[in-house]
Amino acid sequence: MSVKLLDFLSGLSGALDLVSPEVVGHHKRVAYIAVRLAQALGLTRTERTELFMAGLLHDVGGFTVQSRLAALEFEADGILHAEVGYRLLRQNPLLDSVAILVRHHHTPAGQFGSLKSAQGTPERALYLANVLNLADRVDVLAVRYGPTDAKAMVEKLSARAGAQFLPELVAVLPQMTADRDFWLGLACGDPAGLLTAETGLFEERGLSRGQLAQASRSFSQIIDFRSRFTATHSCGVAEAAVQLGRLAGLEPREIDAMRLAGNLHDLGKLAVPGEILDKPGPLDEAERAVMLRHPELTAAILGQVPGLEVVCAWASQHHEQLSGQGYPWGLGADSLTLGARVLAVADVFTALREDRPYRAGVSSTDSLRIMGRLVEAGHLDRDVVGLLAGHQREINARRRDTQALASLEFREFYSGLGQ
Ligand SMILES: [Fe+2]
Numbered sequence: 334m335s336v337k338l339l340d341f342l343s344g345l346s347g348a349l350d351l352v353s354p355e356v357v358g359h360h361k362r363v364a365y366i367a368v369r370l371a372q373a374l375g376l377t378r379t380e381r382t383e384l385f386m387a388g389l390l391h392d393v394g395g396f397t398v399q400s401r402l403a404a405l406e407f408e409a410d411g412i413l414h415a416e417v418g419y420r421l422l423r424q425n426p427l428l429d430s431v432a433i434l435v436r437h438h439h440t441p442a443g444q445f446g447s448l449k450s451a452q453g454t455p456e457r458a459l460y461l462a463n464v465l466n467l468a469d470r471v472d473v474l475a476v477r478y479g480p481t482d483a484k485a486m487v488e489k490l491s492a493r494a495g496a497q498f499l500p501e502l503v504a505v506l507p508q509m510t511a512d513r514d515f516w517l518g519l520a521c522g523d524p525a526g527l528l529t530a531e532t533g534l535f536e537e538r539g540l541s542r543g544q545l546a547q548a549s550r551s552f553s554q555i556i557d558f559r560s561r562f563t564a565t566h567s568c569g570v571a572e573a574a575v576q577l578g579r580l581a582g583l584e585p586r587e588i589d590a591m592r593l594a595g596n597l598h599d600l601g602k603l604a605v606p607g608e609i610l611d612k613p614g615p616l617d618e619a620e621r622a623v624m625l626r627h628p629e630l631t632a633a634i635l636g637q638v639p640g641l642e643v644v645c646a647w648a649s650q651h652h653e654q655l656s657g658q659g660y661p662w663g664l665g666a667d668s669l670t671l672g673a674r675v676l677a678v679a680d681v682f683t684a685l686r687e688d689r690p691y692r693a694g695v696s697s698t699d700s701l702r703i704m705g706r707l708v709e710a711g712h713l714d715r716d717v718v719g720l721l722a723g724h725q726r727e728i729n730a731r732r733r734d735t736q737a738l739a740s741l742e743f744r745e746f747y748s749g750l751g752q
């Protein structure tokens with residue numbers, strides 16, 4: 334699997350759009366504006382790359398904690414969502430320099446002095462965070478003003494120089510917004526893609542196996558931490574699927590893909606409102622319809638990332654059934670590969686063992702009995718379920734330990750956040 338970091342993050346930033354339709358495209362536009370500002374300011378390639386990544390992810394915390402908030406509402410509470418985003422990203426060594434920019438993307442420049450001395454935040458990070466802050470505000474205002482009224486927009490932002498923005502940043506706005514190409518880029522369907530096509534603009538980083546696994550794990554937390562009932566689901570599925578995949582004879586690089594597919598299989602659930610995820614009872618028809626779309630959305634997101642083709646197929650087929658009665662595509666036994674079958678079994682097994690809003694976790698004997706019935710009904714693969722039954726104890730122990738650790742991380746994550 335050869336995957337580039339920027340491709341991976343661009344794809345996932347599309348996932349954030351799913352949570353809040355009000356802000357579709359916001360992340361990619363902010364990434365674009367931040368890089369245009371960086372160019373005007375003469376920043377280095379490393380700094381441009383960091384700003385681009387930070388732009389793609391900057392409001393991630395708003396989606397995890399408070400699902401479905403209107404853009405302006407969560408922008409008003411600058412501190413909480415920025416802090417949550419920081420906590421989500423800092424766990425990933427690839428993103429720790431990005432995490433600090435996200436943490437301060439609403440921090441007023443007037444407070445930088447005290448942050449430097451009290452928290453020891455590096456001055457350069459605060460400077461870059463302020464570029465991100467300005468890019469974010471430009472995007473919000475650009476919708477209202479547009480190229481014809483760019484001067485008024487610049488005036489509005491300039492009035493906050495010193496207090497909110499560093500004056501030297503605001504100083505490049507008149508020239509940047511007088512450029513027709515800036516506006517054309519902003520209005521195009523994929524402003525972030527426009528930038529990645531400009532060769533030499535970014536530091537290209539290909540991800541190693543370990544880095545990719547880590548990146549998928551931090552994204553699984555963004556998916557899972559939205560509800561306490563799913564707080565550890567994706568990593569449990571990934572662990573069970575990896576164990577089962579080994580027993581089923583998958584090759585090492587397929588095992589790598591399986592870990593990613595497990596971590597990312599429910600990515601499309603970002604589009605499901607928190608009230609539905611946490612509903613303490615069966616879903617009504619309309620709610621079910623929203624829920625049933627999630628694997629298709631997982632496919633739409635992962636399908637955009639070059640190098641993740643196999644991961645995308647397995648992840649998005651986890652609710653398909655051999656009988657062809659599954660969703661979203663109704664694929665049958667002819668189309669479902671061993672990898673997809675393994676992931677489907679791991680998902681059902683993990684889901685049965687977990688507590689849900691409307692029931693406690695099911696015992697191991699009962700889980701196997703239920704899964705046996707699903708085999709008879711043509712939902713799950715007989716051989717894969719047979720492997721699970723034969724090695725139930727070890728697979729379950731690995732799943733349980735992984736989820737117990739994740740549960741500690743979940744509690745630690747929210748501690749001190751005032752939630
Ligand atoms: Fe924000």
Ligand SMILES: [Fe+2]
Nearest residue numbers: 359391392469
């Ligand atoms: Fe934002």
Ligand SMILES: [Fe+2]
Nearest residue numbers: 598599627651
């Ligand atoms: Fe699912």
